[in-house]
Amino acid sequence: MKSKSGLGLCVADFFWSGCVVAPLVVTYWRGTWDLLEDWVYPAPSNETLQLRGVDKAESRRAYYGQLTGVTCYLLGLFIRIGLDLTKYHLKEMIEGRSRWVRALVSWLYVALFAIAGVAFWRGIWTLMTKDVGLGPAQLLVIMVMGLVLILSMKAGKSLLSTPLVIAVDRHEDIWAYSNYFKKTPTDKWWFVLDVLFTNLVMRHLIVFSWWSLWELENQFLTQKDIGEKDHYVAVDSLLMGYCAYIVTYGLDYLHQNVSTTKLYVNKALYVFTILFGLFATVNIWRGLWSMLDHFFLPDIDHDENYLLSHIISLVLLTVAMVSSTISNDGIILDTESDTIISQRYWEKFNSNKESPDEMVPIVE
Numbered sequence: 545m546k547s548k549s550g551l552g553l554c555v556a557d558f559f560w561s562g563c564v565v566a567p568l569v570v571t572y573w574r575g576t577w578d579l580l581e582d583w584v585y586p587a588p589s590n591e592t593l594q595l596r597g598v599d600k601a602e603s604r605r606a607y608y609g610q611l612t613g614v615t616c617y618l619l620g621l622f623i624r625i626g627l628d629l630t631k632y633h634l635k636e637m638i639e640g641r642s643r644w645v646r647a648l649v650s651w652l653y654v655a656l657f658a659i660a661g662v663a664f665w666r667g668i669w670t671l672m673t674k675d676v677g678l679g680p681a682q683l684l685v686i687m688v689m690g691l692v693l694i695l696s697m698k699a700g701k702s703l704l705s706t707p708l709v710i711a712v713d714r715h716e717d718i719w720a721y722s723n724y725f726k727k728t729p730t731d732k733w734w735f736v737l738d739v740l741f742t743n744l745v746m747r748h749l750i751v752f753s754w755w756s757l758w759e760l761e762n763q764f765l766t767q768k769d770i771g772e773k774d775h776y777v778a779v780d781s782l783l784m785g786y787c788a789y790i791v792t793y794g795l796d797y798l799h800q801n802v803s804t805t806k807l808y809v810n811k812a813l814y815v816f817t818i819l820f821g822l823f824a825t826v827n828i829w830r831g832l833w834s835m836l837d838h839f840f841l842p843d844i845d846h847d848e849n850y851l852l853s854h855i856i857s858l859v860l861l862t863v864a865m866v867s868s869t870i871s872n873d874g875i876i877l878d879t880e881s882d883t884i885i886s887q888r889y890w891e892k893f894n895s896n897k898e899s900p901d902e903m904v905p906i907v908e
Contacts, residue, residue, distance in 0.1 A: 575853025617667025782831025
């Protein structure tokens with residue numbers, strides 16, 4: 545049994561992550577995603593397209609859809625590969641510098657990595673929707689293949705995001721190894737291959753899994769198309785997501801404390817917890833994104849709305865020292881942690897009271 549203080553910290557983390565961090569992270573992603581949609585080769589207005597006739601309008605809309613998808617994808621991919629390749633050199637450059645220099649460089653790295661991440665995800669999402677299609681059969685096949693490959697490569701935890709996973713802005717966490725094989729520049733070409741494999745294989749599989757599950761749910765639940773304000777709020781996703789969030793918490797506790805040593809029992813429980821956690825995460829994101837589309841400053845211009853979403857959420861997450869949660873998609877292997885849920889926010893702050901230099905605050 546956990547002590548009362550430990551239990552209290554777990555409860556605080558549970559509500560902090562689910563009710564504060566997750567909404568702010570989704571707010572950032574929504575604002576940044578929709579800004580990219582409006583700024584990176586936006587489709588001409590309906591009035592302009594109508595002047596070209598129906599056939600030309602459809603072809604022009606498809607052309608701009610492909611162009612914005614490819615542009616976002618390539619920009620996000622190349623920026624992230626570049627940041628992954630230079631990450632260790634940047635870390636060495638700021639070692640021994642003042643606390644504020646390290647904080648500034650860390651924040652700039654996180655901010656750029658986050659924007660590139662949103663662009664990367666939006667590019668793949670757009671291209672998959674337009675080129676692969678949204679038929680239930682292909683969505684199911686892609687989802688199953690993606691999940692099987694990720695789980696077989698022992699990286700199931702990488703599928704999860706906030707509220708089940710949050711990242712505190714600590715120096716060692718921001719600059720930690722996040723590639724699949726955990727190679728470093730001292731490994732030379734193996735390090736380069738590790739970065740390429742992480743970005744060209746692992747991160748693609750994660751996006752494929754999210755995209756296919758999200759779009760499958762659009763077939764059966766309240767519609768939530770990213771980039772569009774749908775007719776209804778996806779309350780069903782929100783309720784199911786938070787209910788699954790609670791269940792995943794229980795499954796993770798059971799996974800940590802199960803007494804049996806039988807591999808098939810432990811492995812089945814692990815896989816079931818990962819799948820339940822993915823379902824919880826995607827549905828919480830769908831529900832929150834839908835609510836933001838309807839209720840976040842609905843009376844102002846949409847570009848101003850998206851820009852405020854981006855700025856306000858980034859500032860608040862920075863002040864709360866969880867800004868790195870925005871881009872928290874490093875590859876986490878099963879052997880790196882016994883727990884599946886990773887949201888020890890208040891406990892990390894409590895454990896660093898005696899050694900505050902370990903924390904790298906972005907804003908104080």
